[in-house]
Amino acid sequence: MVLVVDDDEGIVQLLDTALSHKGYRVQTAFDGAEAYGHLKDPACKCMLLDMNMPRINGAELLLLMQADGIRVPTIVMAGFQDFDEEEIRQFENVVKFMPKPFKLDEMLEAISRYARPPTQTAG
Numbered sequence: 001m002v003l004v005v006d007d008d009e010g011i012v013q014l015l016d017t018a019l020s021h022k023g024y025r026v027q028t029a030f031d032g033a034e035a036y037g038h039l040k041d042p043a044c045k046c047m048l049l050d051m052n053m054p055r056i057n058g059a060e061l062l063l064l065m066q067a068d069g070i071r072v073p074t075i076v077m078a079g080f081q082d083f084d085e086e087e088i089r090q091f092e093n094v095v096k097f098m099p100k101p102f103k104l105d106e107m108l109e110a111i112s113r114y115a116r117p118p119t120q121t122a123g
Contacts, residue, residue, distance in 0.1 A: 032056030
């Protein structure tokens with residue numbers, strides 16, 4: 001399962017549709033509080049995480065994951081210019097940083113490194 005976490009419904013819908021068409025199981029959340037419960041699901045293999053969200057933002061969610069020992073590879077998405085990429089890369093779960101707007105094909109390629117659609121088999 002790929003967890004898509006963003007408060008922008010358009011981005012969530014785009015990623016949900018694209019990933020579903022590629023055979024991924026997708027779970028969506030619109031803030032860190034909603035996403036937190038999904039992170040404990042063993043089926044969660046990768047998370048796409050927006051940083052600027054209400055209630056629990058991306059950085060706060062990364063801190064919670066670190067404190068609770070939740071290890072899900074995370075691709076961080078951020079749309080603001082003054083974002084400190086190096087600071088976020090210090091979180092052990094962050095495997096890639098994708099500035100918004102991102103190219104969908106690049107995002108799908110990054111996801112494929114950490115999650116495999118159930119329709120694919122190893123071999």
